[in-house]
Amino acid sequence: MNLIVSPGAPLRGEVRIPGDKSISHRAALFAALAEGESLIENFLDSGVTRAMLNALTALGVTWRLEDECLEVRSPGWRRWKIPAEPLFCGNSATTLRLLAGALAAAGIPAVLDGTPGLRRRPMERIVDPLRAMGVPITAAEGGGAPLTLQARPAESPLRGMSHTLAVASAQVKTCLLLAGLAADAPVEVVEPTLSRDHTERMLKGMGVALEDARLPGGAAWVRLHPPQQPLPPLRGSIPGDFSAAAFLLAAASIVPGSDVLIRGVGLNPTRTGLLETLREMGARIEITHRREVFGEPVGDVRVQASALRAGRVQGERVVAMIDEFPAFAAAALHAEGISTVRDAQELRYKESDRIAALVQEVRRLGGIAEEHPDGFDLSGGAALGGTVHPHGDHRLAMALAVAGLAGVKSVIIEQAEIMAESFPDFVATLQALGAQVKVTP
Numbered sequence: 001m002n003l004i005v006s007p008g009a010p011l012r013g014e015v016r017i018p019g020d021k022s023i024s025h026r027a028a029l030f031a032a033l034a035e036g037e038s039l040i041e042n043f044l045d046s047g048v049t050r051a052m053l054n055a056l057t058a059l060g061v062t063w064r065l066e067d068e069c070l071e072v073r074s075p076g077w078r079r080w081k082i083p084a085e086p087l088f089c090g091n092s093a094t095t096l097r098l099l100a101g102a103l104a105a106a107g108i109p110a111v112l113d114g115t116p117g118l119r120r121r122p123m124e125r126i127v128d129p130l131r132a133m134g135v136p137i138t139a140a141e142g143g144g145a146p147l148t149l150q151a152r153p154a155e156s157p158l159r160g161m162s163h164t165l166a167v168a169s170a171q172v173k174t175c176l177l178l179a180g181l182a183a184d185a186p187v188e189v190v191e192p193t194l195s196r197d198h199t200e201r202m203l204k205g206m207g208v209a210l211e212d213a214r215l216p217g218g219a220a221w222v223r224l225h226p227p228q229q230p231l232p233p234l235r236g237s238i239p240g241d242f243s244a245a246a247f248l249l250a251a252a253s254i255v256p257g258s259d260v261l262i263r264g265v266g267l268n269p270t271r272t273g274l275l276e277t278l279r280e281m282g283a284r285i286e287i288t289h290r291r292e293v294f295g296e297p298v299g300d301v302r303v304q305a306s307a308l309r310a311g312r313v314q315g316e317r318v319v320a321m322i323d324e325f326p327a328f329a330a331a332a333l334h335a336e337g338i339s340t341v342r343d344a345q346e347l348r349y350k351e352s353d354r355i356a357a358l359v360q361e362v363r364r365l366g367g368i369a370e371e372h373p374d375g376f377d378l379s380g381g382a383a384l385g386g387t388v389h390p391h392g393d394h395r396l397a398m399a400l401a402v403a404g405l406a407g408v409k410s411v412i413i414e415q416a417e418i419m420a421e422s423f424p425d426f427v428a429t430l431q432a433l434g435a436q437v438k439v440t441p
């Protein structure tokens with residue numbers, strides 16, 4: 001499918017966004033780890049979360065998803081069934097890395113695999129520390145998926161340990177903490193900067209003894225004490241996905257005359273780096289009705305169009321906006337001056353190499369972009385238009401659409417169906433706000 005974006009029409013009105021992708025993944029998996037019936041509302045129904053749910057079916061967990069309400073019934077992780085086939089994680093590293101930790105605890109044999117794109121993503125960052133805990137896991141040649149877990153006898157627990165991550169990663173942190181459910185001693189993870197802490201919040205909410213702290217210099221430390229009791233079922237409503245809202249924040253900031261209100265947006269500070277960055281660039285963003293939902297901060301976010309200045313992102317901020325660089329780029333293309341990103345080499349290991357792919361597609365639109373080993377420079381103000389390709393990356397597809405909303409000529413995004421991986425209603429949401437976007441086969 002092609003998405004055709006015509007520039008100019010202001011975005012106005014009030015919208016809902018889908019449930020948070022990271023929290024939805026965790027809610028589904030943690031409900032499956034728990035014993036009993038869980039009920040989760042505002043669950044993100046999308047490509048990546050369906051991959052997680054299908055994997056859970058293969059483990060003997062039953063679930064029903066209707067109108068974003070997910071019911072999960074599980075015997076608990078100690079009674080998961082051995083999957084008959086490899087567990088297919090699609091394009092989603094979150095699905096694969098979180099499942100690897102949970103399966104390590106369960107001690108059952110399984111193979112975790114995914115698309116060619118997922119097979120290219122680095123897995124030694126989980127395989128090495130899992131092996132150090134005593135998990136019988138191996139990667140394919142080259143260190144990536146498929147990952148193979150052998151059976152581990154029930155009477156041999158995993159070893160507790162302390163592991164320091166070279167790069168902050170919530171997926172790796174979560175994987176190791178979940179493996180720690182079956183350890184004989186606490187598991188500790190230290191990250192150079194605090195990555196999204198949804199796992200910590202949700203496990204604490206389930207009564208797991210978990211301590212966490214910031215260390216001098218900004219590093220983050222977390223310790224899980226293996227619970228002796230089964231995990232209790234989950235109940236809660238997933239906050240709106242800040243990473244989906246990010247595209248609307250960028251779009252409404254750059255399209256003159258826009259005024260958009262997004263209700264129920266997750267505002268966990270480990271996720272909202274783009275909000276700070278856009279504000280530094282001169283964006284008009286107001287937050288009201290702050291509250292807590294499912295252990296997470298949430299608020300209503302209003303954004304109005306404004307003239308943006310170039311932004312500069314580096315250091316700790318990178319982690320708090322790790323998924324928002326495509327949306328940032330869309331805004332930067334319409335800001336005055338040269339925006340820069342550094343210390344963000346990790347972007348090369350996402351659904352696409354988000355540094356190389358962004359620079360390439362921006363140039364195809366007629367923009368000026370420069371690639372650096374750990375980031376990029378983007379000049380604002382070029383007259384954009386043309387046909388682009390999202391490199392199989394949902395966020396790149398949506399960012400290119402947003403860039404086109406404030407362009408000069410139309411932008412056509414090929415293979416735009418990839419957007420449904422995380423934001424199935426992206427096009428309908430833009431249309432409801434008055435944007436001129438249409439889909440052709």
Ligand SMILES: O=C(O)C1=C[C@@H](OP(=O)(O)O)[C@@H](O)[C@H](O)C1
Nearest residue numbers: 022094168169170171172322323
């Ligand atoms: O834990 C999670 O839910 C996620 C963590 C991040 O990945 P890393 O942990 O690899 O940084 C992020 O990019 C991804 O979209 C979701």
Ligand SMILES: C=C(OP(=O)(O)O)C(=O)O
Nearest residue numbers: 091092093094323350351
């Ligand atoms: C990087 C992302 O997801 P994942 O790592 O789960 O593939 C993303 O959604 O931007």
